[in-house]
Amino acid sequence: MELEQLCKEVLERIKPSPxxxxxxxxxxxxxxxxVNRACKxxxxxxxxxxxxxxxxxxxxRFERDIDIFILFPExxxxxxxxxxxxxxxxxxxxxxxxxxxxEHPYLSAELEGFQVDLVPCYDIEDPSKIxxxxxxxxxxNRYIRSRLTPELAEQVLLLKQFMHGVGIYGAELxxxxxxxxxxxxxxxxHGSFLGVIGSAKGWxxxxxxxxxxxxxxxxxxxxxxxxxxxxxxxxxDSNRNAAxxxxxxxxxxxxxACQDFLRKPSPRFFFPRLxxxxxxxxxxEELKRRGTTLLCxxxxxxxxxxxxxxxxxxxxxxxxxxxxxxxxxxxLRSDVWSNGFAALLLELSVGRLPRVEPRLxxxxxxxxxxFVDKHREKKIAGPFVDESGRLRFEVERKLRTAKQxxxxxxxxxxxxxxxxxxxxxxGHTIYQGRQILKLCRDEGFxxxxxxxxxxxxxxxxx
Amino acid sequence: MELEQLCKEVLERIKPSPxxxxxxxxxxxxxxxxVNRACKxxxxxxxxxxxxxxxxxxxxRFERDIDIFILFPExxxxxxxxxxxxxxxxxxxxxxxxxxxxEHPYLSAELEGFQVDLVPCYDIEDPSKIxxxxxxxxxxNRYIRSRLTPELAEQVLLLKQFMHGVGIYGAELxxxxxxxxxxxxxxxxHGSFLGVIGSAKGWxxxxxxxxxxxxxxxxxxxxxxxxxxxxxxxxxDSNRNAAxxxxxxxxxxxxxACQDFLRKPSPRFFFPRLxxxxxxxxxxEELKRRGTTLLCxxxxxxxxxxxxxxxxxxxxxxxxxxxxxxxxxxxLRSDVWSNGFAALLLELSVGRLPRVEPRLxxxxxxxxxxFVDKHREKKIAGPFVDESGRLRFEVERKLRTAKQxxxxxxxxxxxxxxxxxxxxxxGHTIYQGRQILKLCRDEGFxxxxxxxxxxxxxxxxx
Numbered sequence: 002m003e004l005e006q007l008c009k010e011v012l013e014r015i016k017p018s019p020x021x022x023x024x025x026x027x028x029x030x031x032x033x034x035x036v037n038r039a040c041k042x043x044x045x046x047x048x049x050x051x052x053x054x055x056x057x058x059x060x061x062r063f064e065r066d067i068d069i070f071i072l073f074p075e076x077x078x079x080x081x082x083x084x085x086x087x088x089x090x091x092x093x094x095x096x097x098x099x100x101x102x103x104e105h106p107y108l109s110a111e112l113e114g115f116q117v118d119l120v121p122c123y124d125i126e127d128p129s130k131i132x133x134x135x136x137x138x139x140x141x142n143r144y145i146r147s148r149l150t151p152e153l154a155e156q157v158l159l160l161k162q163f164m165h166g167v168g169i170y171g172a173e174l175x176x177x178x179x180x181x182x183x184x185x186x187x188x189x190x191h192g193s194f195l196g197v198i199g200s201a202k203g204w205x206x207x208x209x210x211x212x213x214x215x216x217x218x219x220x221x222x223x224x225x226x227x228x229x230x231x232x233x234x235x236x237x238d239s240n241r242n243a244a245x246x247x248x249x250x251x252x253x254x255x256x257x258a259c260q261d262f263l264r265k266p267s268p269r270f271f272f273p274r275l276x277x278x279x280x281x282x283x284x285x286e287e288l289k290r291r292g293t294t295l296l297c298x299x300x301x302x303x304x305x306x307x308x309x310x311x312x313x314x315x316x317x318x319x320x321x322x323x324x325x326x327x328x329x330x331x332x333l334r335s336d337v338w339s340n341g342f343a344a345l346l347l348e349l350s351v352g353r354l355p356r357v358e359p360r361l362x363x364x365x366x367x368x369x370x371x372f373v374d375k376h377r378e379k380k381i382a383g384p385f386v387d388e389s390g391r392l393r394f395e396v397e398r399k400l401r402t403a404k405q406x407x408x409x410x411x412x413x414x415x416x417x418x419x420x421x422x423x424x425x426x427x428g429h430t431i432y433q434g435r436q437i438l439k440l441c442r443d444e445g446f447x448x449x450x451x452x453x454x455x456x457x458x459x460x461x462x463x
Numbered sequence: 464m465e466l467e468q469l470c471k472e473v474l475e476r477i478k479p480s481p482x483x484x485x486x487x488x489x490x491x492x493x494x495x496x497x498v499n500r501a502c503k504x505x506x507x508x509x510x511x512x513x514x515x516x517x518x519x520x521x522x523x524r525f526e527r528d529i530d531i532f533i534l535f536p537e538x539x540x541x542x543x544x545x546x547x548x549x550x551x552x553x554x555x556x557x558x559x560x561x562x563x564x565x566e567h568p569y570l571s572a573e574l575e576g577f578q579v580d581l582v583p584c585y586d587i588e589d590p591s592k593i594x595x596x597x598x599x600x601x602x603x604n605r606y607i608r609s610r611l612t613p614e615l616a617e618q619v620l621l622l623k624q625f626m627h628g629v630g631i632y633g634a635e636l637x638x639x640x641x642x643x644x645x646x647x648x649x650x651x652x653h654g655s656f657l658g659v660i661g662s663a664k665g666w667x668x669x670x671x672x673x674x675x676x677x678x679x680x681x682x683x684x685x686x687x688x689x690x691x692x693x694x695x696x697x698x699x700d701s702n703r704n705a706a707x708x709x710x711x712x713x714x715x716x717x718x719x720a721c722q723d724f725l726r727k728p729s730p731r732f733f734f735p736r737l738x739x740x741x742x743x744x745x746x747x748e749e750l751k752r753r754g755t756t757l758l759c760x761x762x763x764x765x766x767x768x769x770x771x772x773x774x775x776x777x778x779x780x781x782x783x784x785x786x787x788x789x790x791x792x793x794x795l796r797s798d799v800w801s802n803g804f805a806a807l808l809l810e811l812s813v814g815r816l817p818r819v820e821p822r823l824x825x826x827x828x829x830x831x832x833x834f835v836d837k838h839r840e841k842k843i844a845g846p847f848v849d850e851s852g853r854l855r856f857e858v859e860r861k862l863r864t865a866k867q868x869x870x871x872x873x874x875x876x877x878x879x880x881x882x883x884x885x886x887x888x889x890g891h892t893i894y895q896g897r898q899i900l901k902l903c904r905d906e907g908f909x910x911x912x913x914x915x916x917x918x919x920x921x922x923x924x925x
Contacts, residue, residue: 290843357753388710
């Protein structure tokens with residue numbers, strides 16, 4: 002399909018209609034007025050400001066977020082900002098407002114079909130002197146609004162929908178992908194959606210995008226953000242990487258998506274087929290067909306926000322993987338999930354190893370007294386010298402099954418993340434093989450397991 | 464035990480008695496006379512010379528070898544040397560002489576309880592101009608005889624018995640250990656048995672022993688014999704390493720033995736306990752206890768000398784190991800054996816792997832069209848991107864059992880060694896697990912299997 006034509010057709014599907022736009026505008030106007038009225042009524046020296054994609058005309062039809070920030074002057078002490086900011090928000094939202102917590106507490110509610118956040122923050126002139134990350138948002142807002150023409154805003158919509166379609170949209174730690182702001186910056190820099198795609202198809206880890214030329218020498222920026230696959234210097238704060246959330250995995254997915262899209266453009270990159278949802282019989286068949294050993298640890302997730310929960314789940318996953326690998330169990334793949342309950346999924350080539358386990362001694366230049374004394378009593382064979390000249394024992398393996406390794410790791414509780422470790426210590430179940438199907442009574446988990454078993458880049462789904 | 468006292472006691476047990484010495488001397492005298500008489504009778508311009516340990520007074524009580532070389536002048540053409548040399552040997556040994564083959568053909572027979580070899584070779588003045596390796600032996604003989612005092616000869620006996628006791632005596636390719644000549648050279652260099660042991664306890668791979676100072680710069684010698692763990696410059700030919708046969712494994716065994724012997728001297732280093740011989744029930748128990756997957760390939764060995772057979776058996780062993788490892792099967796240990804039949808033994812952690820197998824794509828900087836096209840059809844899952852950013856498929860494993868991998872490798876027949884490959888192609892059997900016990904009707908194999916399962920450095924045997 003011709004690229005320009007494809008983009009036009011996609012845009013028609015994702016751009017909000019005039020009616021939708023009007024509904025959003027009338028609601029935001031109403032909310033801003035209510036915020037300002039509440040400030041006046043409560044004697045709070047603050048004012049409401051619309052930020053985010055709604056403020057910039059870069060919201061997708063399916064995005065229904067309205068972010069209103071309540072700006073306080075710098076002099077207000079933090080404790081007062083938090084308390085009075087919440088009072089204002091409560092006055093606007095009433096009982097419907099649910100308290101959330103980022104760096105400050107804020108209120109959130111669903112109003113007229115939109116997800117509305119009322120977030121108190123400081124109005125600070127110099128963005129390098131902000132007191133918390135939310136204070137940066139109004140600066141982002143100003144930067145984008147002053148540069149984004151309506152034509153460019155449409156290009157942003159295409160890029161955001163592309164990110165969404167290939168499964169990497171969102172900077173939250175559950176996703177570790179590309180934020181809306183990052184999409185806006187990339188579009189500004191490259192001038193169009195296809196400009197971004199055409200450049201990104203050749204990206205290597207460590208690429209630097211520097212809109213304001215803050216680093217005349219890009220290797221300086223690379224050094225500053227070493228290890229981050231994508232470096233996009235934040236125009237309002239050159240010490241910040243606006244793409245810091247993007248994981249290596251999602252960076253690579255984006256680059257591959259750009260390569261594949263340009264080779265064979267298709268609406269699938271924007272609107273992919275969803276993974277199927279298999280019933281228990283089909284799932285059981287597939288588990289059997291793979292012939293691997295699946296283990297799933299389920300437990301009640303700690304009551305923390307996803308940005309705290311997911312890094313801990315991934316930390317627990319990494320710890321379990323490395324303990325299993327060190328015990329001789331090759332981990333084929335693993336994943337984490339949380340909704341009604343939390344799940345750590347581990348897939349092993351083999352779930353049981355033989356009793357005998359080799360123990361390699363020190364190289365020839367080192368004495369072996371300690372090594373021999375340590376193993377001599379409980380040996381199965383040895384000491385002998387192998388072909389490479391190293392001393393060896395064969396001893397009795399302590400943990401013969403992967404399940405035993407997992408059990409012990411969870412019991413010890415190290416390297417699982419603070420809250421997750423606590424939750425696991427309060428109770429957990431280890432399911433193996435087809436026992437895991439019991440968890441599939443939860444449809445969300447069944448979806449997760451089906452997606453895991455049929456894992457595929459979205460645009461390749463048949 | 465006090466070292467000097469220990470050595471004295473050992474010497475008493477290993478040194479031939481005067482009566483034994485007399486028997487050897489009278490037999491050699493008789494044989495030499497017969498060789499010279501045969502030469503005269505057949506008009507052959509050659510003469511007999513006693514070489515080897517019998518000639519130097521360095522033979523151990525249990526060694527009953529007499530090597531007599533039939534020396535021809537340089538001018539005799541090779542074809543004539545081979546033909547007429549055999550005629551002389553046949554005249555001496557009659558029908559009892561069995562034809563053997565090293566670089567020249569020679570005759571071998573058991574006479575009066577001794578293993579006698581009659582070997583034709585050239586009498587060449589300059590050892591760097593010899594025509595084949597056997598021509599070097601008379602030079603070795605002269606070198607050692609002119610330097611070895613009776614006291615030093617006793618020290619050689621101790622070192623040879625020590626090598627024998629720790630299981631590394633003999634330069635033949637079945638053993639890859641220390642030859643008698645090498646023991647003589649080491650003793651000459653270090654002045655005594657304990658001198659050798661005290662030096663060797665600190666050896667590192669690449670150590671150089673240069674009796675005649677042929678290489679003022681030892682790094683030159685190291686460079687010349689790179690990769691050989693022990694370099695002992697042959698005094699009669701400085702381009703030759705007299706320790707070339709010593710494998711890394713046996714080098715390390717010797718160094719460890721020296722360390723352990725000096726820490727805790729014991730007759731065990733000279734007279735170790737033999738490995739046990741287990742019956743089928745005990746063997747079966749042990750196979751079960753280990754919990755590994757044992758495979759044994761048995762076939763009729765090719766009719767070649769051990770120095771040709773063993774390198775080929777080891778080559779086949781290496782090829783099978785690497786094929787198994789590449790197919791995902793971890794090889795715990797392996798060994799080869801040959802007597803009435805030949806056997807390749809392979810021990811695996813796991814004999815069966817799951818159907819699903821990961822396939823890693825190229826790094827991000829490389830296009831993936833070919834990789835995707837190749838795997839897309841027969842995939843189980845994928846393509847997806849893993850945490851490291853690499854593209855992956857999960858495909859159906861072709862060979863799910865180690866036995867299938869072995870079967871295919873033997874069928875293809877590459878990398879097994881010429882004669883062994885031929886023998887295997889004419890017929891072989893693959894035994895798995897307790898089926899291997901069938902082979903134990905052969906006591907030699909049962910001994911081999913018991914030793915394999917109880918493998919231990921000889922001086923550690925309980």
